[in-house]
Amino acid sequence: xxxxxxxxxxxxxxxxxxxxxxxxxxxxxxxxxxxxxxxxxxxxxxxxxxxxxxxxxxxxxxxx
Amino acid sequence: xxxxxxxxxxxxxxxxxxxxxxxxxxxxxxxxxxxxxxxxxxxxxxxxxxxxxxxxxxxxxxxxxxxxxxxxxxxxxxxxxxxxxxxxxxxxxxxxxxxxxxxxxxxxxxxxxxxxxxxxxxxxxxxxxxxxxxxxxxxxxxxxxxxxxxxxxxxxxxxxxxxxxxxxxxxxxxxxxxxxxxxxxxxxxxxxxxxxxxxxxxxxxxxxxxxxxxxxxxxxxxxxxxxxxxxxxxxxxxxxx
Numbered sequence: 001x002x003x004x005x006x007x008x009x010x011x012x013x014x015x016x017x018x019x020x021x022x023x024x025x026x027x028x029x030x031x032x033x034x035x036x037x038x039x040x041x042x043x044x045x046x047x048x049x050x051x052x053x054x055x056x057x058x059x060x061x062x063x064x
Numbered sequence: 065x066x067x068x069x070x071x072x073x074x075x076x077x078x079x080x081x082x083x084x085x086x087x088x089x090x091x092x093x094x095x096x097x098x099x100x101x102x103x104x105x106x107x108x109x110x111x112x113x114x115x116x117x118x119x120x121x122x123x124x125x126x127x128x129x130x131x132x133x134x135x136x137x138x139x140x141x142x143x144x145x146x147x148x149x150x151x152x153x154x155x156x157x158x159x160x161x162x163x164x165x166x167x168x169x170x171x172x173x174x175x176x177x178x179x180x181x182x183x184x185x186x187x188x189x190x191x192x193x194x195x196x197x198x199x200x201x202x203x204x205x206x207x208x209x210x211x212x213x214x215x216x217x218x219x220x221x222x223x224x225x226x227x228x229x230x231x232x233x234x235x236x237x238x239x240x241x242x243x244x245x246x247x248x249x250x251x252x253x254x255x256x257x258x259x260x261x262x263x264x265x266x267x268x269x270x271x272x273x274x275x276x277x278x279x280x281x282x283x284x285x286x287x288x289x290x291x292x293x294x295x296x297x298x299x300x301x302x303x304x305x
Contacts, residue, residue, distance in 0.1 A: 043246070043249070043250060044250065046246060047246060047247060047250040050243040050246055050247055051247075053239075053243065054212075054240065054243060056212055056215070056216070057212075057215065057243070057244070057247055060215065060216060060219045061247075063219075064219060064251075
């Protein structure tokens with residue numbers, strides 16, 4: 001299946017979906033998959049930098 | 065009638081200003097709103113041009129069923145229930161803490177036909193539990209300024225069950241402010257409200273002018289945030305925690 005066909009199919013699913021703006025939900029619906037554990041990799045990486053930068057935040061995180 | 069509870073992670077984080085601007089923004093969208101002050105300091109009235117020494121307030125109402133006797137109409141659709149002079153006495157905080165929950169639980173039944181929203185400005189959770197009101201609330205919002213002290217307090221106390229975090233005073237140009245906000249987003253995910261209120265001098269000036277920022281400077285960033293938050297509140301079917 002080409003990329004454009006997949007995108008077209010997803011768009012069709014999204015129109016039928018109760019939450020059409022939810023792209024993760026639309027993908028999950030299209031694939032018939034179990035709930036997707038979405039990980040924002042960029043944010044997780046930025047968070048690790050934040051904890052490195054600020055000792056207090058690092059300490060609180062370690063004790064959480 | 066939907067109930068919104070606002071409380072700060074500590075004092076001085078702008079909780080009362082958030083109540084005033086959200087109440088006014090909801091009214092601007094045609095909602096019928098009653099904003100009430102559950103703090104002995106009784107500051108909310110000052111955001112709505114009620115005289116500093118005015119004695120009226122819900123603490124003076126003969127009963128919860130007669131609370132409308134002590135309510136000010138700010139503008140059509142927006143009413144205010146100050147705490148009242150008794151709350152400003154030296155032992156006012158204790159008086160208010162003891163009276164607030166039973167009073168407003170009883171009053172809600174009476175008010176339901178007159179208002180779409182009841183917005184309560186509550187003390188910090190450590191000073192007053194208000195558990196039954198929290199259980200009845202549609203949204204329980206904790207206001208926090210993204211700094212190191214607020215971070216420690218939030219990590220110590222945790223977010224009260226089912227409450228959401230409203231970030232106020234964000235300054236993306238300040239590294240710590242942006243980083244603390246990012247940490248909260250990572251930690252509490254969708255319990256952090258999608259509307260962030262940026263640091264805005266207009267908020268401070270609006271209190272000095274005795275009016276909500278949404279009226280004092282309609283185009284201020286905080287006013288836009290207030291309208292976004294009001295729309296978000298109106299758009300939610302049921303809170304998802």
